[in-house]
Amino acid sequence: MECAECREALSALLDGEELPGEEQEIDVHLEECSECWTFADRAAHVTRLTRTRVAEQTPDVVAAVLAAAPPPRTPWWPSALRVALAAVGLGQFAVAVNGVVLAGMPGAVGHGIRLAGASAAHISNESSAWNLALAVGFLWVAGSSARASGLVAVVGAFVGVLGLLSLVDLLADRVDLARLGTHSLALVGLVLALALQRQHRHGGGDVPRRRLGRPTTGFGRATDPRSEPAGPIAGSGGGLTPVAERDAA
Numbered sequence: 001m002e003c004a005e006c007r008e009a010l011s012a013l014l015d016g017e018e019l020p021g022e023e024q025e026i027d028v029h030l031e032e033c034s035e036c037w038t039f040a041d042r043a044a045h046v047t048r049l050t051r052t053r054v055a056e057q058t059p060d061v062v063a064a065v066l067a068a069a070p071p072p073r074t075p076w077w078p079s080a081l082r083v084a085l086a087a088v089g090l091g092q093f094a095v096a097v098n099g100v101v102l103a104g105m106p107g108a109v110g111h112g113i114r115l116a117g118a119s120a121a122h123i124s125n126e127s128s129a130w131n132l133a134l135a136v137g138f139l140w141v142a143g144s145s146a147r148a149s150g151l152v153a154v155v156g157a158f159v160g161v162l163g164l165l166s167l168v169d170l171l172a173d174r175v176d177l178a179r180l181g182t183h184s185l186a187l188v189g190l191v192l193a194l195a196l197q198r199q200h201r202h203g204g205g206d207v208p209r210r211r212l213g214r215p216t217t218g219f220g221r222a223t224d225p226r227s228e229p230a231g232p233i234a235g236s237g238g239g240l241t242p243v244a245e246r247d248a249a
Helices: 003-014 022-032 034-051 062-068 077-103 120-143 149-171 177-181 184-203
Strands: none
Touching: 003 022, 003 034, 022 034, 077 120, 077 184, 120 149, 120 184, 149 177, 149 184
């Protein structure tokens, strides 16, 4: 690398516009050329002073810009999903209440039958309690899409196992289609919860902030520009650091 090429590459490097591999070539040339070393030292010093000088007072136009900016457009479909999920929750609540009422009636089918130490009425009440829990979960997620992740795993496992068992019972003629229809609310609620979870992950959340480091004056050396004078800028082992990646103190 010739001196003219080195100084041009140094200028690009200070602006963060160096080409791949130029940093190593600059380091090699600076070890052999004292004139370019001096040029690099002065250029880095001037760049540092320029970037850390006192900011000039400028008119505050934030209010005017915000007033002229159009209002943000909020998509309608997340609200529609929450309303639909709330409706599913209310439907699931009605199924739970209906199950409790039917199980408590003296003339209910299988009222006196006992299975695994429990009557058919008690088993129906357990099913109703689960339906009520589903209703509460759906209504809870309908209030905020950020809550969907906590519900998806549980409801997803329930719907998966219930769907497999329902298919087996249907093939064995152990369940009516009307009874299976009550399970459709859980499936619809799961689909809506998944949609709200996806919307929250891709449409919400905090924007990651760039981690700020200490300002540097040379190439790879962290220092305080207000207290340390400009010094050698190469040979420190850290390589050349573009000024565009350094933060003013």
